[in-house]
Amino acid sequence: MDHVSFTACLRFLDLLEQGRVPSLHETAAFIRACAPDCGERSLPEKEQALLRMELFARARVAAGRTFGRRIYVRGLIEISSFCMRSCLYCGIRAGNAQAVRFRLSPEEIYACCAKGYGLGFRTFVLQGGEDPWFSDERLCAIVRRIRERWPDCAVTLSVGERPRSSYMRLREAGADRYLLRHETADPEHYARLHPPAQAWSDRVRCLRDLKACGYQTGAGFMVGSPWQDSMCLAKDLAFLAELRPEMAGIGPFIPQSQTPLAGFPAGSVTRTLVMIALTRLVLPTAMLPSTTALATASAVGREQGILAGANVVMPNLSPAEARRHYTLYDNKLAEGPECADQLEALKRRMAAIGYEISTERGDHPAFRPQRSSHV
Numbered sequence: 215m216d217h218v219s220f221t222a223c224l225r226f227l228d229l230l231e232q233g234r235v236p237s238l239h240e241t242a243a244f245i246r247a248c249a250p251d252c253g254e255r256s257l258p259e260k261e262q263a264l265l266r267m268e269l270f271a272r273a274r275v276a277a278g279r280t281f282g283r284r285i286y287v288r289g290l291i292e293i294s295s296f297c298m299r300s301c302l303y304c305g306i307r308a309g310n311a312q313a314v315r316f317r318l319s320p321e322e323i324y325a326c327c328a329k330g331y332g333l334g335f336r337t338f339v340l341q342g343g344e345d346p347w348f349s350d351e352r353l354c355a356i357v358r359r360i361r362e363r364w365p366d367c368a369v370t371l372s373v374g375e376r377p378r379s380s381y382m383r384l385r386e387a388g389a390d391r392y393l394l395r396h397e398t399a400d401p402e403h404y405a406r407l408h409p410p411a412q413a414w415s416d417r418v419r420c421l422r423d424l425k426a427c428g429y430q431t432g433a434g435f436m437v438g439s440p441w442q443d444s445m446c447l448a449k450d451l452a453f454l455a456e457l458r459p460e461m462a463g464i465g466p467f468i469p470q471s472q473t474p475l476a477g478f479p480a481g482s483v484t485r486t487l488v489m490i491a492l493t494r495l496v497l498p499t500a501m502l503p504s505t506t507a508l509a510t511a512s513a514v515g516r517e518q519g520i521l522a523g524a525n526v527v528m529p530n531l532s533p534a535e536a537r538r539h540y541t542l543y544d545n546k547l548a549e550g551p552e553c554a555d556q557l558e559a560l561k562r563r564m565a566a567i568g569y570e571i572s573t574e575r576g577d578h579p580a581f582r583p584q585r586s587s588h589v
């Protein structure tokens with residue numbers, strides 16, 4: 215499908231819907247047809263727009279089959295801005311001497327959970343840099359305590375690469391889900407975005423370990439990161455099709471001014487939406503967040519993500535001070551509907567596009583003890 219036509223693109227969508235995985239070349243050609251990068255050969259603009267409408271409509275239908283019009287909420291708690299790694303794109307990388315470092319105490323974390331529970335959240339996402347202070351022992355104790363105090367809630371961890379034994383201990387302590395974006399499925403591209411000590415093979419090993427330990431596992435990637443082309447994105451989609459994670463977070467690359475990648479342009483919102491929709495067709499029952507990065511890049515990004523097939527939003531439950539200093543990228547939204555206090559505003563915005571916020575735990579269908587009636 216190197217020479218793209220509108221009809222060939224529709225056939226490509228049919229294939230995806232039938233559960234077939236097209237070749238990398240076909241996928242890359244479709245991505246170029248829908249949302250070309252500067253200078254890439256593509257369809258006329260009108261046809262591109264029509265194709266995106268068709269793609270998003272099919273993605274919404276696919277999401278609706280499993281989730282109806284429900285959007286699941288997760289309360290995000292940013293527990294630490296200390297990190298011993300140095301991903302080139304990240305504002306809290308170890309190498310950034312200007313980053314303000316903070317770490318929530320266990321009591322502060324429980325206070326966030328208590329507030330979130332009162333607001334209706336039934337999933338808490340504990341996210342942080344790779345901070346050695348959060349040893350297995352400490353983190354297990356925190357997870358156990360949360361599960362004891364709020365037994366009807368799920369705990370998601372997002373604290374980076376750890377040994378398999380650590381993932382197992384945390385799982386046994388009660389953690390249900392784990393987010394670890396793969397960031398790019400092209401090993402050479404991965405090597406350009408990370409220092410030599412961080413290997414693509416380690417990232418993949420962690421993701422496979424998480425699956426083996428029984429987590430609902432989340433992968434995901436940035437769209438528009440430096441040196442990424444359509445073929446890289448095609449590899450991301452093929453990787454997801456093979457790994458079959460239960461969750462996938464996809465957001466545009468947004469440069470952070472204190473990082474080595476500060477001078478690169480932000481990723482395209484349109485391309486990000488196309489990748490969310492394609493992921494929905496490849497993983498029809500996955501939990502796909504409409505990410506904060508998307509909401510940061512576009513005033514209506516949150517809604518656009520949902521209309522492209524996403525079914526999860528993650529408002530921020532962290533204390534205001536922590537929100538301010540968890541600067542993964544520039545201008546990261548931390549107020550308004552991004553803030554958990556504003557859940558009512560978020561409900562109104564979702565209702566305006568025909569969706570309703572669900573306060574269920576929102577497990578992946580394969581992990582629900584009993585399928586709900588809308589499945």
Ligand code: SF4
Binds near residue numbers: 299300305307
């Ligand atoms: S992306 Fe994660 S692991 Fe990498 S530097 Fe940032 S917080 Fe650390």
